Structure formats: C-alpha cells, structure tokens
Amino acid sequence: MSILNKVIRSVVQVMPDQAPDELIASNRYLGRSINRLNGPDKVTGKATFTADYPVANLAHAALAYSTIAKGRITSIDTKAAEALPGVILVLTHENAPEMKVPKEFGDGSSNDAGTTQAKILNTDHVSWNGQPIALVVAETPEQAEAAAARIHATYEKEDCVTSFEAAIGDAKQPKAIMGEDPEVTRGDVEQALSQSAARIDLTFTTPPHNHNAIEPHACIAQWDGKDDLTLYDTSQFTAGVATTIAQVFGLKADHVRVVAPYVGGGFGGKGGAWPYIQLCALAARETGRPVRLAMTREGVFRIVGGRTPSQQRVAISADDAGKFLGFVHEGVTAQSTHNHFPEQFSFPPRHLYSMEAYRIGQKVTDLSRVANTFMRAPGESIGTFAVESGIDALAYELKMCPVALRMRNEPDADPVSGSPFSSRHMRKAYEMGVERFGWKSRPAEPRSQRDGDWWIGQGVATGTYPVYRMVTAARVRISADGTAVAQTSCQEMGMGTETVQTQHLAERLGLPMSKVRFEYGDSTLPYAGVAGGSSQTVSVALAVQEAGAKVLKELLALAQKDERSPLREANFEDVVAKDEGIFWRVSGGGESYAAILSRAGKDFVEADHKTGAPMELLKYSMHSYAAQFCEVRVHALSGEVRVQRWVGSFDTGRILNPKMAVSQFRGGIIMGIGMALTEETMFDDRTGRIMNPSLAEYHVPVQADIPDIEVVYTNEPDPHTPLGAHGIGEIGITGVAAAVANAVYHATGKRVTSLPITLDKLM
Ligand code: MOS
Secondary structure (H helix, E strand, C coil): CCHHHHHHHHHHHCCCCCCCCHHHHCCCCCCCCCCCCCHHHHHCCCCCCHHHCCCCCCEEEEEEECCCCCEEEEEEECHHHHCCCCEEEEEECCCCCCCCCCCECCCCCCCCCECCCCCCCCCCEECCCCCEEEEEEECCHHHHHHHHCCCEEEEEECCCCCCHHHHHHHCECCCCECCECCEEEECCHHHHHHCCCEEEEEEEEECCECCCCCCCCEEEEEEECCCEEEEEECCCCHHHHHHHHHHHHCCCHHHEEEECCCCCCCCCCCCCECHHHHHHHHHHHHHCCCEEEECCHHHHHHHCCCECCEEEEEEEEECCCCCEEEEEEEEEEEEECCCCCCCCCCCHHHHHCCCCEEEEEEEEEEECCCCCCCCCCCCHHHHHHHHHHHHHHHHHHHCCCHHHHHHHCCCCCCCCCCCCECCCCHHHHHHHHHHHHCHHHCCCCCCCCEECCEEEEEEEEEEEEECCCCCCEEEEEEECCCCEEEECCCCCCCCCHHHHHHHHHHHHHCCCHHHEEEECCECCCCCCCCCCCCCHHHHHHHHHHHHHHHHHHHHHHHHHCCCCCCCCCCCHHHEEEECCEEEECCCCCEEEHHHHHHHHCCCEEEEEEECCCCCHHHHCECEEEEEEEEEEEEECCCCCEEEEEEEEEEECECCCCHHHHHHHHHHHHHHHHHHHHCCCCCEECCCCEECCCCCCCCCCCCHHHCCCEEEEECCCCCCCCHHHECCCCCHHHCCHHHHHHHHHHHHHCCCCCECCCCHHHHC
C-alpha cells in the first residue's frame, strides 16, 4: 500500500461514521419482490436494444481479422472485396485516417475505458491473432460480411509467446493490483508450513473464459458535422465510451453521446470501449452515413477479451484443532503485451480467514494474445476455486467437517488490514445453508455413496466479493404534477437497475412507484461510473439520496417563505418525505409537493449532486459472503459429472428486491457451473488463435445442465452502506467451481485441480 493510502487510512480510521441510511429498514417498496419494470417490453420485443435502433439511411460494417499473433502485414488485397455488390468503402492500414490510441481502463476512478494500447488499423503491425486488419462498409450486413471474408493479407511473422504455460517462467510482480499490494506477508510462513499437524500443498489451473452475453457487441454511429457524434452502443459504461471515443477522434467528451438503455448482458465484457466502437464511428465519418457494426459471435471472441488463465499454488497448514498456521496463495495470471490487467485472484484469502503466518501474492505474464479483461467476479471467481479446494483437501487431512474447519478460522477483524468488518454474517450464512441443504446427513467418507452407475457426493465452498462504491452523480426533479424523476448515466444490463432505483426513489420521496421515473443509459445524463464491481446499486442509491435531500431542502425553503404553509416553522431535521409531500416528523402535519410548488408558481424543483469518494472502504473491511452447497453425481464408467442439487446461502447486506436478487444469485451460480464443468476458451498455443469462437464449441451451461437452485440469504443490513445493501451481481459465481470440485472429490475420491472438470480428468 502506498504511503499516501496509509496516511489517508489512518485519518479515516478515527473519523466518525455517517449515521446509517434512514431507509435501512423501510419497506414500502424496498425489500419487496416487485416485478421488473421493463420485463413486458423485453419479452414482447418492444425494448430497443442497440442493433434495433431504426436509423434512416443506415450502412453496415464488418471486420476482417489478422490470422497471425505478431508481425507485419506485407500485403493486403482488397480488390475482390471492393468489387462485390453493395460495398461502399474498405479501410485498411494503407488508407485509414489516423486515430489516437485511447487511455487504458484504470482502477475505475477515471472514465478511461481503452482496452488495448495497440493501434487499430493505423499500423501494419499485428499484436494479436484476431486484431482487426480491415473495415468494410456496405449497404447490407450480409454484403459487408461477404466482402470482409474476401480480404486477403500476407504477413511477415515475428517471434512471440502465445502459450501461457511457456510464459509462466517470465512472470513479474506488478506494482499494484487494483490499488492493493501485489503481495502481502506476515511471519515465517515456511516454518509454519513445516511444523504443523496437517498440511496440503496443491497447484491449480484455470483456463481462459469468454463472456457470452445473449446480445453480441454492437454499435450504431451517427455524426452531426465533424464534431458531434452519437453512438448507440452495447455498453456497461456509457461515460467511459464517450470519453474514450472522444480521445480517439480528438473531440470534447461532451460532444460524444452514448445511448444504451438496454444491454443484453455484459458480465464485464462490455465495460471497456473495445475497438469495434471506434471502427464503427470511423466508418460513419468516412462514408458520411450512419453505420451499424453488429459483431458476429466469432468477432466478439476475436477482439473482445475474456478472463485470464491462471496457475495458483495453495499451501495451508493447521494444528490438530484445524487452526490455520501457515497460508500460501500465490501464482500467475496472463495479460497481453498490449494491455494491463493483472486479475486479482489472490484477494479472497486476504479477507476470509485468520492465519498465523501468510504469504499471499501474485505475478503476471504478457502474451501476444487478445487483451484480457474483467469477467464476472474477476479474481474472486478463480481465486476461490483454488483456495476453497485447498481448504476442502485440508479438511480431509484433518478428518474434520469442511464447514467446521472454515468456522474454526472465522476472523474477528480483517486478517490482513486489521480493519473491522462493516458487516459479516458468515456464520449465519453457513447455518442457513447447512440447514436448507441437509448437510448434517452427509457421510464424511469420500466415495461412499453410489446410485446404480453413479457416484454421489456433496461439496461446500465459501464465496466472497468486495463491496465497492463509485463516485456517482444524479439529478432529482420533483414536479408540480406530483411526479418525480431521477437521472444518471448508469447502465442496465438486465440486473434490475431501473426497477430497484425506481423502488428506491419512490420510497425516498414518499411517492407511489407509478409517479416516479428513473432515467439512465445515456452519457449526457449526470455521471455514473462503470456498471462493474457490483457497485452500481449502492453508488446510484447514494447519489439519488443526496440529490433528493437537496430537492427536499429547496421545497422546504419554498414552504418556509409561505405564510400559508403548515411547514413554515419547520427545520429540515423536523420533517420527513412521505404521503407525496413533506410532513412534520412528530406531529404529522404538512403538505404535498404539488401544493408547495403550485403556490410558489413553479413547475418543478431539481438538484444535481455528485457523491464523495468511498472513504468507508478505507475504514472498514467491506465484503459479501456466500456458502455454496452442491450435490453431484459422477458416472462410474464415463466420468460424466452432473450437478443435481444446489443451495446458495448469501450474506450480502439488505436484499432490496428478493425476486430479482435471487435471479442474480442464480445467474451467478449457473455461470459458475459452466466454469466448473464446461467453459474453456481454447487458444492454439502455437498461433495464439482462439479455436472455439462459437457457442457450438464454447460450452455455456444449458437448461438441462442446471438443477433447481435454492437461494437463501441472511438479509442483514450493512449499517455502512446506502440502503444497507451490497452489490450482488458477482458474488453468485464465487465459490461455485470449488463447491463442484469438492463434491466431485467427495463422490469419487479424486481431487481435480484444473478447470473445467471434464470427464477425461475423472477416468
Ligand atoms: Mo463486472 S466483471 O465488474 O462487470
């Protein structure tokens, strides 16, 4: 940690807490299973997703991709493409106008959202296999794709490293990982490992993964003159795309408008401004027409990065009561030669267990491959696979119940920083999960349950994900007709953002939900950060809360000036927002917003507000927790693994909408089951080319792979977060792969340490 961080942290430690949010237990709308507001529009096809925008005179773009990992383009033949009907323009490095390389995505505190430092089309140099080498614009998408397929390039290859295994030896420690130290240590861990009753020392590997959102990436670009650009984009960071594309074309950021009200899933893959966006904007500028670039599924694999591969060592020792003495979690992930994202797999154990001595850290190596990026719970999803598999193995060494072993090592404060937890109900989550799953009737012995040709086993693992909050702005307006609106540029990828923020605004202002609206998904609205790090719900909630308070203060000021108002003597502390107006907290008298505004002769009152930095994260150790329980069956002859029962028990602060929250948890668990059993992006290690860029060959789970998933949750509000809530988008996937691997061990007696757990590993 930097000195500055340490100083800030020590100051923050002694600062008094903010009072908990007044709405922490309020439940007129919050805490209720309200149906998704945009559900009917989505299922009836009325919702306008990016590629659906009806834009007049639209032309269509397609890309051609490099077929080598590194080198130079020695020739590129576009004649066959140009000769095809409908083709308007073909751009390659030989004729593409200059674009600037945008700043790379940082730690989330800026709007920079660049994904690669490689020049796109403005160079004959190739940095990864799949890099765009030509952009075709035609009258129809089919004509554009057909023409792109006829572009032929020759190359002069250069030596490079495309195999993760081959690059592990060159791994280096990055300066920092998401602002944290790359390695943390305490005590003599080697001694603690050697002198103990039981120990395990295992090495795990996880493969690269790709996000496969239902909606592939797409963009529509429309210029108004040379300086104003509107982009419809499948973005989970409208403000980031606006800033980044402005950098690319040398525009002012507020001259680029990014519109994205509906996004068909993102999972982190739509957080960055991937190169298709700037190429779509370039195509529109050069043809003088609005242009749509709807990526093919293969195209998404070629240019949008996914999850890093990892190799992780977990060594843990314990005394005979199960107390952790030595704890090592270390290893390597990959980034590319042209981006910087060392995925934080070593974060989970820093906050999960008390340990006498530890060494927890990670290195990163560079490959000549497509850039890596965030994918649902980057770090925690793969990190918990290794750590939680290791703890399971240690439980067998100790002949202890794996739940009891974890509870034996529950810390009182953050094991590394020493900070108090803002809210941690791990024991309750485990108790609820144990009860619901029927864990106590599980036999301790592995390979002890058989049903015909199937071995049966039950496994458990801990999941965890941090609480983040981002600086966010919102505008709140209350109108004389008694309605209210909140606006922010945030994004809805299907999580339920619009619904839960509408619930929140109605609750906050004492209005019925039918009289409030939440407007979002447009970079011209007040600033919101990336819909990432499971931070959006609380970040937006705080901005709306604080902007709402400003509006209420202005309304009260109007009332105070008015002889006839029952509120003229009231101070802000004396009143509450309820029953569509402002009322005395104790005596209950007051009046409606409409009455105040109409007497004042005003149509509306509005206020903008930007929240402060998340200082609470420096004072408290803030995390969500999960206890994941599953039952698998493994075919004794074929090694096929089927998950047949699941209970996820979550401790994620207050649940704001159970119906949508449970859906998020289930989605995370399903993605985790894919990670456990089937998902793997296969790179050809000789060429760095992805060999399975389609849903036929990259296997995401389908309905038949997924059992009933039961979800329970502690619903304990966190007194240090807006609404008492935590983000819930990513916690669901964490711990899942370990729970499956641990159940597979329990079924078969085989410890699989490399994902995915395919049947060959069990034969
Ligand atoms: Mo999430 S991987 O921060 O969209």
